[in-house]
Amino acid sequence: MGKLGLTEILVIVAIILLLFGGKKIPELMKGLGSGIKEFKNAAKDENQPAAAKKEEEKI
Template sequence: MGRLGLTEILVIVGIVILLFGGKKIPELMKGLGSGIKEFKNAAKDDQPAPAKKQEEEQK
């Protein structure tokens, strides 16, 4: 229990298409992708200074 099968995934995708329409979905995915990219960049920038220095020395 707790795993999504192919049928459940198709139903969810169908509902999303009905709610947002085919033209809006690429815009939503683009926004999601850029948000994830910004989050990863911010997480990299928040590393302590000594850790960054060690990484640069190893390269």
Template sequence: MGKFGVTEWILIIAVILLLFGGKKIPELMKGLGSGVKEFKNAAKDDSPAEKKKEETKSEE
């Protein structure tokens, strides 16, 4: 229990296709990909090592 088999995945994909249609899914995936990319960039920009570098530069 808790694991998805092939039949369940096919059913899930069919429901998604019915809800959003074939043309809308690539747009949704593109939006999801850009959101993940922005999140990674924001996480990388806020890293502790970079904050220390910025503090050191501002003190000089």
């Protein structure tokens, strides 16, 4: 019950294409990719020690 078969995936893709159109999907994926990239950068910045953050702010 938890697995998606090929038929279900194809139906979902077809519905997405109908809703957004072929031209809009690349724009959505580009926005999603940049959002993920920003999230990773923010998460990496969170892991840095406070002293390293202060040094970056001075520069």
